[in-house]
Amino acid sequence: MSLVDQLKSQMKDAMRAKEKVRLGTIRMALAAVKQIEVDTRETLTDDQAIAVLTKMVKQRRDSITQYSAAGRDELAAIEAEEIKVLEVFLPQPLTEEEIAVLVDASIEEMSASSMADMGKVMGALKPKVLGRADMAAIGAIIRAKLK
Structure with missing residues (x-):
């Protein structure tokens, strides 16, 4: 349905x-x-x-x-x-650990090494976390890892 x-x-x-x-x-x-x-x-x-x-x-x-x-x-x-x-109609939210794993995998997958690559990482993550996590919070995590 x-x-x-x-x-x-x-x-x-x-x-x-x-x-x-x-x-x-x-x-x-x-x-x-x-x-x-x-x-x-x-x-x-x-x-x-x-x-x-x-x-x-x-x-x-x-x-x-x-x-x-x-x-x-x-x-x-x-x-x-x-x-x-x-x-009730949205998918189950991701835990912080699951988000961290997805962020790490996307950074590695995109070979991101600086803030200039943040858009690529966000683009790769968006379809995976749609409706399951706040993109602003994910952006903050990516920023912290790409400094």
């Missing part, structure tokens, strides 16, 4: 269970996927749909930071609930 089909199925379940937050979040995710499909005139693959959901999670994390800084904890809590719903 494709990720979009899973989202649609879970949307129906959320409707039946009258779970407003879950239903609204899944509808938002489906709308975001549909918008990209309309714009590109292509059906999204699971990897592309995962990228959309990952972006949505990142946006919500940024919103939580901003809401917390402004003292709007009730809005931050809503965003946190939406993240929990979206993370």
Whole structure:
């Protein structure tokens, strides 16, 4: 079953269970996927749909930071609930050890030796960690290893 089909199925379940937050979040995710499909005139693959959901999670994390800084904890809590719903559809996150192994393997594979090679390493890693790790955190690890 494709990720979009899973989202649609879970949307129906959320409707039946009258779970407003879950239903609204899944509808938002489906709308975001549909918008990209309309714009590109292509059906999204699971990897592309995962990228959309990952972006949505990142946006919500940024919103939580901003809401917390402004003292709007009730809005931050809503965003946190939406993240929990979206993370159900994302692949299992990588552990720090797994990330370190992947970074080391990519650095070796690309024969990277300086910061000038960082883009190559990031490009090689991105498809391997899509939706499973934060690329900003991976970038920091690569920077530390390529100094």
